[in-house]
Amino acid sequence: MAYYGKCIETVIEQLNKFKPEKDIPEQFLEAASTSLQTLSPQKQAFILEVLSGCLEYRKLLAVVVDAFYVRAGWLCRRADYNLFEVICYLATFQLDELGFQLFSDIIRSQPLDKMCKFLGFLFNPLSLCSWIKDEWSLIYETAHVSENWIDPLMRWQPEVQELIKQLEKVMTNQSPLPKTKAKVTEPKEFNLTVPRPRAIPVPEPVPVMTKPKPIPRSTYHPPKEQEQLEMTRRYNRWKAEELLLKVNIEEMRCAVPRSRGTTLVQGSEKKLQLRFMPRILKTPKLTFYKPNNVPVKLNTAAILREGSLYQRQVEKELQRVDKLVDGAGDFSEFLEWQKKMQAKDQEEALAAGECRRLQGKLSREEAILARQLLRQGNKQKADQKKEETAELMQQCAERRLQEERSIKELVEQVIEVQKNVKVAQMKLLKGRRQIVQEVIEESRELLQRTAEAAKEEQKRRCELIAQHRALETQPMRKGKLVDLTQIPGYGLEGEMSVVELRERLALLKETQQRKEEEKRDQIIQAKRARSQGLQNMVEQISLCRAAMGRSAALRWEQKKAQSAAPGPPSQDQRVLELRRRIEESAAERRKQAASGPISAPRAPRPKPRAQLESRHWVELQQSRERRLRALQRSCVDA
Structure with a gap:
């Protein structure tokens, strides 16, 4: 037994080293064979055969072991995963x-204990014939799985069950570890010496704090430069809004008709004037006019895009006219041929759509027939399943009776074992006393070492404190005089005093302000020129829109007149x-339903569902027919 135990341990060690993401099985087996050369040839052959089989059928073994951890092996460690894989391989192959x-x-x-759990799970006839067979059939063929693996396992079923019973008896005969009562500690009073009364410490002198400097005014009051910048910003904004007001008024005069444009412009002028006037000078009454045709206000990008x-x-129309003048041909014949071909394509598309709809209806009829046949087969399978469950329930009842008998025997054995507990308790008490004495001696030595280290640390801290206090008593020079007109004299190029630097900065600010004003004037002139160009382009766009609207209205009237005549059915x-x-399949379905009506397992739902489905298909067919007629009309009109 020890011989096989060592072989299994070496196999598990090699499987623990294998990593499927990185290692290749052939190379891994070669490396394992080189590492196992020190063993005997029999051991080496057995280990390599089991290792290669576990790597080859890793997917099959993983199915069983993963299910064991989920269903029966909750308390088993994940470190024993490879052990269960090896046992599963030996039992199966x-x-x-x-x-x-x-x-x-x-x-x-x-x-x-682990082997009893795993063998009982693996050789369970229910799991072998149901889910294990189905999972293995997904990887290999069903006939191969049932002939080579499931049938042999079912043949070995009685012997394995007898082995499991023997292992359970051996486990029950093993004496469990005796329970020892913990020794209760008895509290004792501390033998403490009375402490001496502490002396009153001498009070330390109160340190005199230096008078703080007053808070500067700049903390709570903004500088004058910031106020001046805010004033100039507001003035420039007011100027720009006034200029935009004038430009908008001119645009509204150009875009709105004269009859109502004057009233709108006057109203907008009054609004904008009221915006910039103080609140005391409010007009008493304002009159607003709502014109019928309100113009759409476009931004600059939209105007330029539409104008281009x-x-x-x-330009394209002018080029076409030039070509016609030069003698180029007309595209009327080509357009007529193109319309005919488009009408033909639309007819084909309608016929294809109708074919797809009818194919869907035909597949629905076929599906209903297949569903009826499937219900008959399911009813037969359900009857067979009920018979199998009855047999399994009988087997479970017999197994419970056997488990109750084994539990009674186990209780009797435990009562006999508890009689010999006192001797084990005395031995355990002696061992604990020796351990406590050793721990007490070690704790004394540690306390002495820590006390000595604390004394040395205290001495070092006292020396450092004395050094710091000696440094604090030395006099320090406070304050420094600064002359703003003096040059530092570091020997750098362009070196100057603080006063000169301030004057130069003031000159730079004046020149920068002058440049900003010039640039602002240039921007305003460019905006005026651009607004004038946009006004001209808006007038051109309004003319083009009117012409395009008239042509679109004419085309719509022609299309409406052509769509009145209905087209012939396809x-x-x-x-x-x-x-x-479809008619043949519907007749066959009605015949099948009349010959042998089969009640579904859930009875009350098929009738309303069938009615809803029939109504849905009727509505879908009507909508398809309406769409087909509309497309035929459009083809005839084209």
Whole structure:
């Protein structure tokens, strides 16, 4: 048993080293074979065979072991994952070759409680025939799984169950660890010496604080330069708003008709004047006029974009006229041919859409037939499942009776074991006393060392405090005189005093202010020229819009007159064939329903659902037909 236990331990160590993200199985097996050369040939062959099998069937083994941790092995450690993989491989793939006796020796060499749990989970007939078979069939073929792996495991079922019972008996016969009562500590009074009364300490002298400097005025009052900048900013803003007011008034006069534009301009002038006038001079009554055709206000980008668009259209029209004058041909014949081809394409698209709709309806009829057949098969499967569950419930009842008998035997054994507890308690008390004496001696030595280290630290701190106090008693020079007119004399180029530096900064500010005023004047002149150009462009845009609106109205009237006549229905062979097939499938479905009505497991819902589905399909067909007629009309008009 120790021989096989060591072999299994070496296999688990090698599996712990394997990393599927980095290592390749072939190279890993070669490295493992080189590291195992010191062992005997039999051990080496057994270990390499088990290791290669675990790596090859890693997915199959992972299915069982992961399910074991989820369902039965909550208390098992994750470090035993590879142990369970090895046991699963030996039971599934090597049990016929090893033999049951050798397999039971390997199981007894491992922890018995873990092996009982895992073998009971693996050789459960319910799990083998249901979910284990289904999961393994997803990786390999179902016939191969059932013949080579599931059937052998089911054959070894009685022997393995007998082995599990033997292991449980061995576990119950093992004497559990005796429970020892902890020794209760008895409190004792401390033998303390009476402390001496403390002497009253001499009060330390109160330090005299120096008088603080007063808070400067600049902390709570802003400087004069900031107020001057705010005044100039407000004045410039007022000037710019006044200029924009004039430009907006001129634009409104150009854009709005004269009959109502004058009243709007006057009203806007009054509003803007009231905005800049003080609140005391309010006008008593204001009259507002709401014109019918309110012009849309465009920004600069929109005006330029629309103006360039109309300019390009005018240029294209002029080029077309020049080509016609030079003798170029007209595109009327090509446009007529293009309309005919578009009408033909639309008819084909309508026929294809109708075919898709009818195909969907046909697939629905076929699905209803398939659903009826599926219900019959499900009913037969449900009857078989009920019979299987009845047999399993009977087996569970027998197993519970066996477990109750084993629990009674275990209780009797525990009562016998508790009689021999006192001897073990005396031995444990002697061992604890010796440990307590050793701990007390070690704690005394540690306390002595810490006391000596604290004394040395205290001496070092006292010396540092004395040095700091000696440095504080030395006199310090306070204050420094500064002359703003004096040059520092560091020997740098362009060196000057603080007064000269301030004068130069003032001159620079004056020149910068002069440049800003000149630049502001240039910007205002450029804005005026730009606004004049935009006004001219707005007038051109209004003219172009009126012409485009008239042409669009004419086109709409022509299109409306053409869409009045209905178009002929489509007679496509594919559509007729699909309708015939739908009628045949509907007749077959009604015949199937009349011959053998099958009640679904949930009875009250199929009828309203079928009515809703039929209504939905009728509405969908009507909407498709309306859309088809509209498209045919548009094709005829084109």
